[in-house]
Amino acid sequence: MTRTLDPERDSAPRDERDVALGALSDSLGFLLRLAQVQVFDRFFEDLGQIGLRPGEFSVLWVLHLNPGVRQGLLAQRLRVKRAHMTKMIRDFEARGLVERRTPEHDRRAVELLLTPEGTAFVRDHAEAFFTHDIRRPSTLTEAERAQLFTLLQKYVGLGPREGR
Numbered sequence: 001m002t003r004t005l006d007p008e009r010d011s012a013p014r015d016e017r018d019v020a021l022g023a024l025s026d027s028l029g030f031l032l033r034l035a036q037v038q039v040f041d042r043f044f045e046d047l048g049q050i051g052l053r054p055g056e057f058s059v060l061w062v063l064h065l066n067p068g069v070r071q072g073l074l075a076q077r078l079r080v081k082r083a084h085m086t087k088m089i090r091d092f093e094a095r096g097l098v099e100r101r102t103p104e105h106d107r108r109a110v111e112l113l114l115t116p117e118g119t120a121f122v123r124d125h126a127e128a129f130f131t132h133d134i135r136r137p138s139t140l141t142e143a144e145r146a147q148l149f150t151l152l153q154k155y156v157g158l159g160p161r162e163g164r
Helices: 022-026 028-050 054-065 071-078 082-094 116-131 142-156
Strands: 098-101 111-114
Touching: 022 028, 028 116, 054 071, 054 082, 054 111, 054 116, 071 082, 071 111, 082 098, 111 116
Parallel strands: none
Antiparallel strands: 098 111
16 A cells, blocks of 8 residues: 655655654664764765775775784784785785785795885875864864764774774
């Protein structure tokens, strides 16, 4: 049966803000997903023209901090599927940013290192990557933003400002 809208009682949503979300408004997963989409949209608006992608730069940053890390351990730490990590590393190799090394003591392991070009790429783009969001107007105060970071770090099991 098709429902007919009664203009006296009902009206179809005319704007995205008019679309009811109900209990989704209290769903952590849903809210995190909306936040991620918003952050990525802003990221690509600010940095898309320089070819920077958040996931890729994150991998390069961690390689910068952990030269020689094993590919499987890197994938595990960043929660990237092994197949995706393998493809990403192959792409980095093709771009001359990363090299793989097989250690003498364990011929089955694959260790990753930034090339000089990879190191330069990280150095040249780190400030833009880590500061693009704080240069934009925000709906959060600085104290609220700090609290959000602290709570998210706690939620995912990281220490405050880990690795900085």
